[in-house]
Amino acid sequence: MSEIVERPVVTAATADVEMASVHPDAEVVVRRRQPKAWRGAVLFVLGLAIALVAVLAIRDNGWIQLLVVLVGFGVWYAGASELGRARFGPGFDLLGWLCTAWLVVLVLAAIFAPLLPLGESEDLTKSILEPANATPDLLSDHPLGTNNFGLDMLARVVYGARASLVVSIGAVLIGMVIGGAIGVLAGYYRRAIDAVVGVGTNSLLAVPPLILLIALATVLEPTLYNIALALSLLALPSMIRMARANTLTFTQREFVLAAKSMGASSGRVMLREIVPNVVLPLASYAMVMVSVLIVAEASLSFLGLGVQAPSPSWGNMIAEGEGEAFKQHPHIVLVPGAVLFLTVFSFNLLGEKARKRFDPRAAKL
Amino acid sequence: MTVRSVLKRLGELVIVLLVVSFGTFMLVSLMPGDPAVSILGEGHSQAEYAAVRADLGLNDPVFERYLHWLGDALSGDLGTSIVPPYVDVADRIMAALPVSVELAVLGMTMALAISVPLAMISAYRAGGRLDRMISAGTFGILSVPSFLAGLLIIMVFANQLGWFPRAEWSRLSEGIGQNLYHAFLPALTIALAETAMFTRILRNDLIGTLNEDYILAAKAKGMGTMHILFSDALRPSSFSLVTLMGISLGRLIGSTIIVEYLFALPGMGSLIIGAADNGDFVMVQGAVLVIAVIYVVVNALIDISYGYLDPRIRRAHV
Numbered sequence: 001m002s003e004i005v006e007r008p009v010v011t012a013a014t015a016d017v018e019m020a021s022v023h024p025d026a027e028v029v030v031r032r033r034q035p036k037a038w039r040g041a042v043l044f045v046l047g048l049a050i051a052l053v054a055v056l057a058i059r060d061n062g063w064i065q066l067l068v069v070l071v072g073f074g075v076w077y078a079g080a081s082e083l084g085r086a087r088f089g090p091g092f093d094l095l096g097w098l099c100t101a102w103l104v105v106l107v108l109a110a111i112f113a114p115l116l117p118l119g120e121s122e123d124l125t126k127s128i129l130e131p132a133n134a135t136p137d138l139l140s141d142h143p144l145g146t147n148n149f150g151l152d153m154l155a156r157v158v159y160g161a162r163a164s165l166v167v168s169i170g171a172v173l174i175g176m177v178i179g180g181a182i183g184v185l186a187g188y189y190r191r192a193i194d195a196v197v198g199v200g201t202n203s204l205l206a207v208p209p210l211i212l213l214i215a216l217a218t219v220l221e222p223t224l225y226n227i228a229l230a231l232s233l234l235a236l237p238s239m240i241r242m243a244r245a246n247t248l249t250f251t252q253r254e255f256v257l258a259a260k261s262m263g264a265s266s267g268r269v270m271l272r273e274i275v276p277n278v279v280l281p282l283a284s285y286a287m288v289m290v291s292v293l294i295v296a297e298a299s300l301s302f303l304g305l306g307v308q309a310p311s312p313s314w315g316n317m318i319a320e321g322e323g324e325a326f327k328q329h330p331h332i333v334l335v336p337g338a339v340l341f342l343t344v345f346s347f348n349l350l351g352e353k354a355r356k357r358f359d360p361r362a363a364k365l
Numbered sequence: 366m367t368v369r370s371v372l373k374r375l376g377e378l379v380i381v382l383l384v385v386s387f388g389t390f391m392l393v394s395l396m397p398g399d400p401a402v403s404i405l406g407e408g409h410s411q412a413e414y415a416a417v418r419a420d421l422g423l424n425d426p427v428f429e430r431y432l433h434w435l436g437d438a439l440s441g442d443l444g445t446s447i448v449p450p451y452v453d454v455a456d457r458i459m460a461a462l463p464v465s466v467e468l469a470v471l472g473m474t475m476a477l478a479i480s481v482p483l484a485m486i487s488a489y490r491a492g493g494r495l496d497r498m499i500s501a502g503t504f505g506i507l508s509v510p511s512f513l514a515g516l517l518i519i520m521v522f523a524n525q526l527g528w529f530p531r532a533e534w535s536r537l538s539e540g541i542g543q544n545l546y547h548a549f550l551p552a553l554t555i556a557l558a559e560t561a562m563f564t565r566i567l568r569n570d571l572i573g574t575l576n577e578d579y580i581l582a583a584k585a586k587g588m589g590t591m592h593i594l595f596s597d598a599l600r601p602s603s604f605s606l607v608t609l610m611g612i613s614l615g616r617l618i619g620s621t622i623i624v625e626y627l628f629a630l631p632g633m634g635s636l637i638i639g640a641a642d643n644g645d646f647v648m649v650q651g652a653v654l655v656i657a658v659i660y661v662v663v664n665a666l667i668d669i670s671y672g673y674l675d676p677r678i679r680r681a682h683v
Contacts, residue, residue, distance in 0.1 A: 202377065203384035206661045210619035211637070211653055218641040218649045219395045295510045299623060302512045303638050318513065322627075327524050337513045345508035 035090075040083030047076025096353060099346035106343060110161040119152025121159045122310045136331050145331045147320060149310075153335050156312035160336065163224060163313045164343075168293035170228040172286045175235025180275075180282050183243025188251060188270055197244070201237040209234050213296060217305035227306055231293045235286075242285055246278045287351030291344045298340055314340045371669055378665050385657045386438070389650050390431050443651035448643045454651040457636060462655070464632035469621045471548055472555030473610070479556065480563035485594050487564065488571035500568070503561035511620035515554040515627040522550055551624045558620060559613055566609050570602035611667035614660060 050072030058065045077094065084092035109116065119142060136145040136153070144153035186197040207215070216230040250256060251274065259273050300306035301315025309316050314336045321332030401417040418424060425433075437444070443454035487499040506514075522529050529550045574580065575598055583593050622634030629635065633652060640648035 199377075199380055199384060202381045203388065205615075206381050206385045207388075207653065207657045208615040208618040208660055210622055211656050214622075214637055214641050215389070215392055215649055215653045216395070218644060218646050219392055291508070298510055299512055299619070303623070303626060303641075305638070305641055315512075318516065322516065330520065333513075333516055333520075337516070340510065340513065341508055344510070345505065348504070348508050 035082045035085035037083060037086040040079045040081070040086055043075050043079025044083055045079070047072050047074070047079055050075060096349065099349045102342055103346050103350070106161055107165065109158050110165050113155075113158045113162055116158065118155035118158060119146075121151060121155035121312055135329075136335065144335050145329075147317070147332055151310075151312075153317075153331070156317055157314070157336060157339050160312040160314045160317055161339070161343075163307050163311070164294050164297055167224055167228045167231060167297050168290050171231035171293050172235050172289050174228070174232035175239045175289070176282055176286050178232075179236045179239025180243045180278065183240040183245075184247045184270055184274055184278060186240070187244040187247025188266070188274065194244075197240060201240050204233060204237040209296060210299060213300050214303070214305060217300060222306060222308055224307070227297060227300070231296055234293060234296060235289050238285070238289070239282060242282055243278050246281055247274055250274050250277050281355075284351065284354035284357070287347055287354050289351075291347035291351065294340070294344055294347070374665060374669060378661060382658060382661060385661070386435055386654060387431060389653050389657070390434050391427075392650060392653075393646050394427075438651075438654060443654070444647045446640070446645050446648045448645045454648050457648070458633070458651055458655055461631060461633045461636045464630055465621050465625065465634065467544075468548060468551055468555060468624065468630070468632065469617050471545075471552035472559060472621070473617065475552055475556035476559035476563055480560045480567060481599070483560070483564045484567035484571055485599075487568040488575060489590070489594065491568075491572045491575075496568075499564065503564050506557055506561040507565075509557070511554060511558060512623045512627060514557050515551075515624055518550055518554050518557075519627070551628045551630060554624045554627070555617065555620050559617065562609065562613060563606060566605050567602060570605050571598055574598045574602045607667065607670075611664050614663060614667075618656060618660060 051069050052072075054065050054068035054072060058068060081092070081094040084094050131142075131146060131150060134140070134142050134146040134150075136143065142152050142154065144157065146152055147156065182197055186194045204212075212233060213230055216226075216233075220226040220230065256269060256273050259269050264272070297306055297313070298315035298318070301313040302319045304316070304319065307313035307316055309320070317336040318333050318340070321329065401414040401423070405413060405417060423430075434444075441455055443458070446452050446454055446457070483499060487496045490496055509517075529546070571594075580593060580597060583597050588597070621632070622637065624630075625632040625634030626638050633656065637649060637652040637656075640646075640652065
């Protein structure tokens with residue numbers, strides 16, 4: 001058994017906590033008041049009303065408007081959550097649904113970006129007549145404001161989402177397919193293959209993730225394709241370890257023994273018996289990994305080593321607002337920052353949920 | 366942990382370091398185009414390029430070049446930077462390293478100082494209002510990338526309140542007060558994510574420990590809450606924290622680098638990012654090698670010490 005106890009992976013943000021913990025998922029009783037549908041409905045409407053008033057009436061002061069909108073959202077959230085619990089039972093998880101909704105909207109917007117009625121996102125010659133550094137105002141032509149060159153922030157955020165999502169999801173998929181295959185092979189055949197793979201993963205893990213990215217960025221051209229490849233190297237070792245650990249557990253199960261005794265070849269056992277079982281935990285881990293890679297890509301672009309301006313990426317948009325611009329026009333940092341935060345948060349939350357559900361180690365076999 | 370398993374661990378360590386150093390060395394070969402052209406620039410004669418290539422040793426077989434490079438690196442010669450002002454790489458790294466180490470240690474200390482009490486408050490009334498707020502808060506903080514957190518901290522403390530300076534550094538030799546004053550905001554930025562992580566894991570383990578019978582016995586004996594939390598529950602709950610400190614080292618190095626860039630501090634981060642920007646791969650190679658060695662060695666030390674800290678591990682593994 002001792003081989004199956006793996007040291008937790010280095011990269012994933014939240015997964016570490018649970019994996020490294022001696023007592024995973026401590027049972028905690030949450031005491032809450034009895035949900036009442038009427039109270040929920042009242043708060044729901046009240047919250048919406050506050051937010052609407054803020055958007056329509058308080059247009060001259062951005063900070064106060066933002067504050068009131070946030071208060072309205074808080075009230076709405078409390079109401080909607082109570083309403084949901086009264087209607088669907090205490091297990092109703094509003095935050096989970098909101099995160100799902102955010103990701104769905106984001107992905108759809110990224111896919112259909114060219115069809116949306118957005119402003120100009122990167123061509124400086126077309127934005128000469130637009131106001132520069134316009135403050136966000138949901139009722140104007142530039143709902144999220146414009147940047148220093150008059151480029152529309154909403155359009156840039158959407159096109160930035162394209163870059164971020166394509167790069168990080170692509171990297172996770174590459175890591176998952178290659179890492180999964182290597183991990184299953186290593187876990188199934190053990191011996192020499194396992195030893196070589198072990199040294200390989202340990203060596204990849206021996207360079208801190210951001211350092212690895214910077215080193216690769218020094219020598220590679222910063223194209224989306226190269227960035228995705230570099231990022232997939234971050235996903236690779238943890239995917240290999242995860243696939244290997246799961247393969248080790250599953251090879252000892254009865255159904256594998258049954259398949260072997262019926263004369264199935266090694267290839268068939270791996271493909272038909274082991275891979276389908278390993279894919280679920282890998283996929284749920286991939287969700288958490290996506291958020292890690294989005295942060296990594298954003299950091300790289302922020303440092304000026306990733307996606308190059310004027311092509312938008314959340315990281316280089318935030319970098320634009322660094323220094324003096326940030327003092328006078330905080331929205332240049334806050335808008336992409338908020339989008340980045342919401343996306344990472346959603347991936348983390350949903351990934352965490354998926355992992356709790358599909359990770360066989362947490363499921364107490 | 367027996368002597369034998371420590372030796373085995375050391376053997377693995379050496380192999381990993383060799384592989385990493387080889388990878389670092391091969392970095393140059395990923396570069397598109399001729400390194401001689403990127404050093405001299407366009408428009409020189411063929412002979413000049415050939416001279417630079419010979420100077421870099423690019424005409425020798427790969428393995429020979431690697432051994433040569435490794436030998437130099439082991440004797441403390443990491444080469445000379447390929448862009449002006451052509452400084453000695455090892456010297457620059459020796460000057461930059463203390464700044465980064467200080468920041469990382471300060472950040473880690475700060476994170477521990479905040480997270481231990483926070484986790485205790487959280488675990489003591491697990492499921493209560495305060496606990497839920499702390500849990501949600503730490504989960505939220507984990508989703509804030511360090512460069513964003515750093516910018517927000519700069520916005521509040523340096524720009525709006527004006528309590529702390531930005532982009533200034535004072536060396537330890539110029540007085541510890543000044544030094545800590547300048548290091549406070551960067552260290553706080555580094556500490557933020559670590560605090561969230563530590564709080565979450567310590568809370569989790571504390572809840573498990575607080576359910577044990579001996580805690581009940583201590584309560585029945587009439588021990589005070591503080592005594593139970595600090596003397597009885599903290600030590601058995603802190604083992605995962607030690608493991609986690611090893612795991613978070615990679616992220617810690619990453620955030621230190623970003624923070625140095627943000628606050629323009631003269632550490633390893635500014636060094637490596639500046640070099641990457643200029644395409645100075647010799648400098649990047651040296652920095653990556655030094656960081657990887659530190660990272661691997663510290664991780665191995667934590668791994669080995671873990672067996673000494675927790676008797677349960679010793680029995681389970683050996």
